[in-house]
Amino acid sequence: MAGKADDTLNAAFTKELESVDSYFNSAREGVILQRSIWDGLLYLNQETGEYEGNLATSWQWVDDTTLELKLREGVKFHNGEEFDADDVVYTVNFVAKPENGVVVQRNVNWMKEAVKVDKYTVRIITNGPFPAAFEYLAGPVSIYPNEYYAEAGPAGMALKPVGTGPYQVESVEPGKHFVLKKYEGYHDSPKGRATIGTVDIRTIPDINTQLAELFSGGLDFIWGVPADQAEKLEAMGRFNVANESTMRIGYLELDAAGRSGEHPIKKRAVRQAIAHAIDRQAIVDSLLKGKSKVVNSACFPSQFGCEQDVAVYDYDPQKAKALLAEAGYPDGFTVDFYAYRDRPYAEAMLSYLANVGITANLKYLQYSALREMRHKGETSMSFQTWGSYSVNDASAITSQFFKHGVEDFARDDEVKAWLDKADTSIDPAVRKENYSLALKKIADEAYWVPLFSYNSNYVLTQDAEYTPTPDEVVRFFQVHWK
Amino acid sequence: MLAFALKRLGLAVLVTLTVSLLSFSLLFMSGDPASAIAGENAGAADIEAIRTLYGFDRPFLVQYADWLFSALRGDFGQSYYFKLPVSELIADRLSVTMLLGVCGISFALLTAVPLGVAAAMRPNSFIDRTALFLSVMGQAMPSFWFGLVLIVIFSIRLGWLPPSGTAGWQNFVMPTIVLGYYAMPAIMRLTRAGMLEVLGADYIRTARAKGASEWRVMFKHALRNAVVPVVSLAAVQMGFMLGGSIVVESIFALHGAGYLAWESIGRNDLPTVQALILIFSMFYIVFTFLSDLANAWLDPRIRVG
Numbered sequence: 001m002a003g004k005a006d007d008t009l010n011a012a013f014t015k016e017l018e019s020v021d022s023y024f025n026s027a028r029e030g031v032i033l034q035r036s037i038w039d040g041l042l043y044l045n046q047e048t049g050e051y052e053g054n055l056a057t058s059w060q061w062v063d064d065t066t067l068e069l070k071l072r073e074g075v076k077f078h079n080g081e082e083f084d085a086d087d088v089v090y091t092v093n094f095v096a097k098p099e100n101g102v103v104v105q106r107n108v109n110w111m112k113e114a115v116k117v118d119k120y121t122v123r124i125i126t127n128g129p130f131p132a133a134f135e136y137l138a139g140p141v142s143i144y145p146n147e148y149y150a151e152a153g154p155a156g157m158a159l160k161p162v163g164t165g166p167y168q169v170e171s172v173e174p175g176k177h178f179v180l181k182k183y184e185g186y187h188d189s190p191k192g193r194a195t196i197g198t199v200d201i202r203t204i205p206d207i208n209t210q211l212a213e214l215f216s217g218g219l220d221f222i223w224g225v226p227a228d229q230a231e232k233l234e235a236m237g238r239f240n241v242a243n244e245s246t247m248r249i250g251y252l253e254l255d256a257a258g259r260s261g262e263h264p265i266k267k268r269a270v271r272q273a274i275a276h277a278i279d280r281q282a283i284v285d286s287l288l289k290g291k292s293k294v295v296n297s298a299c300f301p302s303q304f305g306c307e308q309d310v311a312v313y314d315y316d317p318q319k320a321k322a323l324l325a326e327a328g329y330p331d332g333f334t335v336d337f338y339a340y341r342d343r344p345y346a347e348a349m350l351s352y353l354a355n356v357g358i359t360a361n362l363k364y365l366q367y368s369a370l371r372e373m374r375h376k377g378e379t380s381m382s383f384q385t386w387g388s389y390s391v392n393d394a395s396a397i398t399s400q401f402f403k404h405g406v407e408d409f410a411r412d413d414e415v416k417a418w419l420d421k422a423d424t425s426i427d428p429a430v431r432k433e434n435y436s437l438a439l440k441k442i443a444d445e446a447y448w449v450p451l452f453s454y455n456s457n458y459v460l461t462q463d464a465e466y467t468p469t470p471d472e473v474v475r476f477f478q479v480h481w482k
Numbered sequence: 483m484l485a486f487a488l489k490r491l492g493l494a495v496l497v498t499l500t501v502s503l504l505s506f507s508l509l510f511m512s513g514d515p516a517s518a519i520a521g522e523n524a525g526a527a528d529i530e531a532i533r534t535l536y537g538f539d540r541p542f543l544v545q546y547a548d549w550l551f552s553a554l555r556g557d558f559g560q561s562y563y564f565k566l567p568v569s570e571l572i573a574d575r576l577s578v579t580m581l582l583g584v585c586g587i588s589f590a591l592l593t594a595v596p597l598g599v600a601a602a603m604r605p606n607s608f609i610d611r612t613a614l615f616l617s618v619m620g621q622a623m624p625s626f627w628f629g630l631v632l633i634v635i636f637s638i639r640l641g642w643l644p645p646s647g648t649a650g651w652q653n654f655v656m657p658t659i660v661l662g663y664y665a666m667p668a669i670m671r672l673t674r675a676g677m678l679e680v681l682g683a684d685y686i687r688t689a690r691a692k693g694a695s696e697w698r699v700m701f702k703h704a705l706r707n708a709v710v711p712v713v714s715l716a717a718v719q720m721g722f723m724l725g726g727s728i729v730v731e732s733i734f735a736l737h738g739a740g741y742l743a744w745e746s747i748g749r750n751d752l753p754t755v756q757a758l759i760l761i762f763s764m765f766y767i768v769f770t771f772l773s774d775l776a777n778a779w780l781d782p783r784i785r786v787g
Contacts, residue, residue: 016737016745018563018564018565019564019565024565098531101531101532101535103528104528105525105527105528105531106525106527106528109527154565155565155566158565174564174566174571175564175737176737202646202647202735203735203737204646204735205732205735205741206732206733206735208630208633208733209633209645209646209732209733209734209735212630212633212634212637212638212645212646213644213645213646215637215638216637216638216641216644216645218644218645218646218647366748368514368517368748368750371517372514372517375517375526375529400525405525405526406526407525407526
C-alpha cells in the first residue's frame with residue numbers, strides 16, 4: 001500500500017486536466033502542477049507578502065516599460081539543460097506572441113518581448129507600464145528550457161514536461177494520471193526542496209469515491225472537500241483537516257447599464273435594495289463555513305488596491321423594501337436569476353429576495369452557456385464567482401469587469417478612467433488612490449453585490465502535514481511526512 | 483441468407499451516414515465552442531483569439547465536409563480540450579469501456595439466462611420468486627447508489643477491492659457487477675417469458691414423447707427458440723454498454739469513453755463528441771446487424787420474411 005511507507009503521496013484531481021503545459025490550460029489543477037514542475041523568475045513569500053528571487057536574483061525597472069533581471073547561475077533543468085538568459089528570452093517571446101495561442105492571454109499579453117543582455121542578464125519589455133508585473137512573474141509566467149521547448153513544442157511539453165522546479169515529471173497519462181518525482185538537483189530556491197519522494201496524482205471525478213479512497217488508504221491527500229464532509233472527517237480523528245480561504249469571491253452581477261433591456265435593476269435604489277435583502281453572513285455561517293468571510297468591495301481583501309473602506313450594505317429587509325418602494329416597486333418585481341455553480345447558495349439568495357418581494361426565477365446553466373449570454377448582455381442578474389487566478393492585485397478582478405468589456409454591466413466611464421490610471425501607473429500610491437476611487441463608486445452604485453470569499457478544505461492522512469495558503473495553490477513540495 | 487445479409491448491411495450503412503450528418507449539425511448549434519474551449523477563467527479577448535485559431539468563423543458546410551472526409555480516413559481531428567488526436571484519445575478511453583462492457587454483458591448473460599430458464603421450469607416456485615425479486619431490485623436500484631454501497635462494503639469495510647482506478651483486475655469487479663446487474667433483469671424476464679411460451683408448444687411435447695432427455699428438451703429444443711428475442715435485446719444492451727456508462731465510469735474513476743463523452747459535451751470539445759457519437763451509434767448499428775444475422779441463423783423463418 002502507498003503512503004508514508006513507500007514515500008509516495010497519493011493525491012487526487014477532480015477535473016481532467018487538459019494539458020500539463022502551464023500555458024495551455026486554464027485550470028486550478030494546471031496551476032498546482034505548474035508550481036511543482038517549473039519556477040518563475042520571482043517568488044511571492046506567502047507569509048511576508050514580499051517578492052523574493054527565484055530564477056532571478058535581482059531586478060529593477062530601467063524605465064516604465066523595461067525590467068532588467070539578473071539571473072541565477074548554476075541552475076539546471078530536469079533534462080540537464082543549463083538555465084540562462086536564452087531560456088527566458090525564448091519563453092517570453094514564445095508566450096507573448098498571440099498567434100502561439102497561450103490559453104490565458106492575460107497572463108502573458110502584458111509582455112512585449114525579452115532581450116538578452118548577457119548570459120545571466122535579461123530585459124523584459126512590457127506593452128505599456130504594467131505595475132502588476134512582479135505578481136505575474138512570481139505566478140503564471142514560468143520559464144521553459146529553450147532547446148527542449150523549441151523541439152517538443154506545447155504538445156511535447158504536455159506529455160513530457162521539463163522544468164527547473166522541485167518536482168520532475170515521471171509520467172503523464174493525459175487527463176488521468178500524473179506521477180512526480182523529487183528533483184534531486186533542485187537549486188537553492190525560496191520554494192524549498194521537496195521532501196516527499198513521489199507524488200502520484202489520479203483524477204477521480206466523484207468526491208465520494210475520493211473519500212472512499214481516503215478511507216481505504218488509496219489516497220493521502222485531497223482538497224476541495226465540501227464543508228459538511230470535512231466536519232465529519234475531522235470528527236473521526238483519523239485525518240488532518242485544514243481550512244483556508246481562497247481568493248475566489250462570489251458576487252451578484254447586476255445590469256446597471258441596461259444591456260439586457262429595460263428592467264428595474266437599472267435603478268440604483270433597486271440594486272441597493274438587493275444588497276440589503278441578502279443575509280450574506282448567514283449564508284457564510286451555514287453554507288460556506290470555514291474561513292469564508294463576507295466581502296463588501298469588488299475584489300478579494302488581500303489584493304493590492306482592494307479598498308475596504310467602501311459602502312457596506314447590512315442585512316436589512318425593511319430597508320430593502322423601503323428602497324424598492326422609493327424606486328417605484330412597492331410590490332416588488334420579477335427577474336431571472338442566472339447561476340452556474342453552488343446551487344444551494346443561489347437558492348438561499350432566492351428566498352431572501354422573495355422575502356422583500358423580488359421574485360427571482362433561477363436559471364441554472366453550464367458555465368460556458370451562461371458566459372455566452374453575459375457576453376451578449378442578455379442577463380440582468382447573475383450569480384458569478386471569480387478567483388483572480390490567485391493574482392494578488394485588484395487589476396486581476398476589478399479591472400477585468402469594469403473597463404467596458406463584454407463582462408461589464410456597469411459601463412461607468414468614470415470608473416473605467418480610474419482603473420485605467422491604476423492599472424498603468426507604476427507608482428503604488430497613485431494606483432491605490434485610483435483603485436480606491438473606483439471601488440468606492442462601484443460600492444456606492446451597487447454595480448455588484450459582493451457576497452463572500454470561498455474557502456477550501458484540505459484533508460490529509462495523519463502521516464502528512466501541510467499548511468494551505470489563501471492562493472489555493474497546493475504546493476506538493478511543502479507537504480512533508482510527520 | 484446472403485441476400486438477407488446484404489440488405490441489412492446496406493441499411494446499416496445508410497443509418498451510419500444519417501447519424502454522421504445529424505450529429506455534426508446538431509452539436510454545432512449547441513453553443514459557442516470558442517467560449518467553452520477558453521475555459522472558465524478566460525476573458526473576451528481570449529475567446530476571440532480561439533475563434534479565429536480553430537476556424538469557427540468558417541461556413542458550416544465547409545466545416546462539415548472537412549470533418550466527414552477526414553473521418554472517413556480515421557482522422558477525427560484534434561481534441562480542442564486535450565490538444566491530442568481524437569482517435570488516439572478515444573482508443574485509449576474505449577479500451578477500458580470495451581473491457582468493462584464485455585465483462586458487464588457476460589455477467590448479465592451468465593446470471594440472467596440460467597436464472598430465466600430455472601424460473602421458467604418451475605413457475606411461481608421459490609426460485610422463480612427469488613429471480614423476480616433480484617430483477618426488480620436490479621431495475622429499481624440507481625447505479626450510483628449501488629456502486630457506492632459496494633464501495634462501502636468491499637473497499638472500506640472489508641478492504642478486499644480498490645474503490646477506483648484501472649490498475650488491476652480487482653478494479654473491474656465492482657463496476658462489472660453494477661453495470662451487468664443493470665442489464666440483467668430485462669434479459670432474465672425475457673428468457674423466462676420466452677421459455678414459458680415455448681415449453682407449452684406442441685414440438686416440446688413431441689420431443690418429450692419421443693423420449694428426449696429433459697436436458698436435451700430444455701437446451702436443444704426450447705432454449706434455441708426462446709432465445710431469439712434475447713439475442714436482439716442483448717445486442718442492444720451490448721451497444722449500450724460499449725457506449726460506456728457515465729455513472730459507473732465516474733464513480734469508479736475508470737476514465738472510459740462514456741465519461742469522456744459526458745465531459746466533452748460540457749467542454750464543447752466538438753471533435754471528440756462528434757467522433758464518439760459516430761462510434762457509439764456504429765456499435766448499435768453493428769450489433770443490431772449481427773443480431774439480425776444471428777436470429778436469421780437461429781430461426782430460418784426470419785431469413786425469408
